[in-house]
Amino acid sequence: MSAPTILLTGRNGQVGFELQRALAPLGKVVAVGTADCDLADGAALRALVQSVQPALIVNPAAYTAVDKAETDSDKARAVNAVAPGILGEEAAKLGAAVIHYSTDYVYDGRKAGPYTEADATGPQSVYGQTKLDGEQALAAATPQHVVLRTSWVVGAHGGNFAKTMLRLAGEREELKVVADQFGAPTSAALIADVTAHIAHRYLQQGATGFPFGTYHLAAEGETSWHAYAQFVIGEALRHGKALKASPDRVHPIPASAYPTPAQRPTNSRLDTARLRQTFGLHLPPWQDGVRHILQQIL
Numbered sequence: 001m002s003a004p005t006i007l008l009t010g011r012n013g014q015v016g017f018e019l020q021r022a023l024a025p026l027g028k029v030v031a032v033g034t035a036d037c038d039l040a041d042g043a044a045l046r047a048l049v050q051s052v053q054p055a056l057i058v059n060p061a062a063y064t065a066v067d068k069a070e071t072d073s074d075k076a077r078a079v080n081a082v083a084p085g086i087l088g089e090e091a092a093k094l095g096a097a098v099i100h101y102s103t104d105y106v107y108d109g110r111k112a113g114p115y116t117e118a119d120a121t122g123p124q125s126v127y128g129q130t131k132l133d134g135e136q137a138l139a140a141a142t143p144q145h146v147v148l149r150t151s152w153v154v155g156a157h158g159g160n161f162a163k164t165m166l167r168l169a170g171e172r173e174e175l176k177v178v179a180d181q182f183g184a185p186t187s188a189a190l191i192a193d194v195t196a197h198i199a200h201r202y203l204q205q206g207a208t209g210f211p212f213g214t215y216h217l218a219a220e221g222e223t224s225w226h227a228y229a230q231f232v233i234g235e236a237l238r239h240g241k242a243l244k245a246s247p248d249r250v251h252p253i254p255a256s257a258y259p260t261p262a263q264r265p266t267n268s269r270l271d272t273a274r275l276r277q278t279f280g281l282h283l284p285p286w287q288d289g290v291r292h293i294l295q296q297i298l
C-alpha cells in the first residue's frame with residue numbers, strides 16, 4: 001500500500017508547524033503556507049487541491065487576529081468562513097476527508113459550566129462568527145469532516161498570549177490582566193498529536209463507520225487569563241529569565257477595564273468527554289503543555 005497524500009495548510013502557524021511533525025509518519029505531507037496559496041483566493045485553492053489529490057486535508061490555516069477581524073471582516077470571512085467550504089467541496093470530489101479547527105469563540109460564554117458540542121453557539125465577535133460559518137460551510141459541503149474546537153492555543157512557534165506576557169513582563173514592572181474570562185490554554189503540540197491519532201485512524205479505517213463530526217479539544221483544567229499570565233511569569237523566573245514583573249505584580253482586572261474591539265467570551269471552558277469517549281484520548285492538564293513550551297523558548 002503506497003503512503004497516502006495529506007494536504008496541510010497553515011504550515012507556518014502554531015498548529016500547522018506542529019502538524020508537519022505529527023503527520024509526517026502517516027503519509028506524504030504536502031504543507032503549504034500563504035506564499036504557496038492564498039486561502040482567500042478560491043480558484044487557487046481549488047486548483048491546489050486538484051493538483052495535490054490528497055486522501056486527507058488538514059486545515060489549521062485561519063485568520064486569527066481577533067480584534068483586527070472586527071474591521072478587516074472581508075478577509076476574515078474569506079479565510080475562515082468561505083475557504084473551509086471550498087476545501088470540503090474539493091475533498092468530496094476526491095472522496096477525501098477534511099480535518100478542520102474551530103474555537104471557543106463560537107460560544108457566547110454565558111453558560112455556567114463547560115460547553116458541550118451540543119450547546120447552542122452564539123459568537124460575540126467577527127472572528128467567532130466567521131469561524132462558525134466556516135464549520136457550517138464545511139459540514140454542508142461534505143459529511144466526511146472532523147471539526148476540532150479548541151481554545152487559547154499556545155505553541156513554541158508563532159505568536160500567542162504567553163509570549164505576549166513574557167514580552168510585557170520584560171518591559172514593565174506592573175501588568176494588568178483580565179481575571180474574569182476562563183478557559184484552558186491548549187498546546188499546539190497536543191492539538192497536532194490528537195489530530196495525528198484521528199488522521200491515522202481515518203487513513204486505516206476509511207470513511208465507512210468513521211465517527212465524523214465536531215469535537216472539543218482542550219487541555220484539562222481551567223484558568224483565567226490573569227492566573228495564566230502569573231503562571232507563565234512565575235515559571236520563566238524559575239528558569240532564570242530576567243523579567244521586570246513578578247507574579248504578584250500581575251494585577252487582576254475585569255474585562256470591562258480592558259476594552260478591546262472584539263468581545264471575548266466570559267466562559268471558554270470546553271467539555272472534552274466526547275473526544276475521550278470516541279477516540280479514547282485523555283488530555284493532559286494545561287500546565288504540562290505550557291511548561292513544555294516555556295522549556296523550549298526560554
Ligand SMILES: NC(=O)C1=CN([C@@H]2O[C@H](COP(=O)(O)OP(=O)(O)OC[C@H]3O[C@@H](n4cnc5c(N)ncnc54)[C@H](OP(=O)(O)O)[C@@H]3O)[C@@H](O)[C@H]2O)C=CC1
Nearest residue numbers: 010012013014015034038039061062064101103150152153
Ligand atoms: N490561536 C488561538 O488561540 C486559537 C486558534 N484556534 C484555531 O486553531 C487553528 C490554528 O490556529 P493557530 O495555529 O494558532 O493560528 P496561527 O495564527 O498561528 O496560524 C494561522 C496560519 O494561517 C495562515 N493563513 C492566514 N491567512 C491565510 C491566507 N489568506 N492564506 C493562506 N494561509 C493563511 C497563516 O499564514 P501566515 O503565517 O503566512 O500569515 C498562519 O500560518 C485555527 O483554525 C484557529 O482559528 C482555535 C482556538 C484558539
Ligand SMILES: Cc1cn([C@H]2C[C@H](O)[C@@H](COP(=O)(O)OP(=O)(O)O[C@H]3O[C@@H](C)C(=O)[C@@H](O)[C@H]3O)O2)c(=O)[nH]c1=O
Nearest residue numbers: 064066103104105151152153161176177178225258264
Ligand atoms: C495583552 C493583554 C491582554 N489582556 C486580555 C485581553 C483578552 O481578554 C485576553 C486575551 O488576549 P489575547 O488578545 O491575547 O487573546 P485572543 O487573541 O483573544 O485569544 C484568542 O485567540 C483566538 C484566535 C481564539 O480562537 C481563542 O481561543 C483565543 O485564544 O487578555 C489583558 O488583560 N492584558 C494585557 O496586557
Ligand SMILES: [Mg+2]
Nearest residue numbers: 064065066067
Ligand atoms: Mg490574539
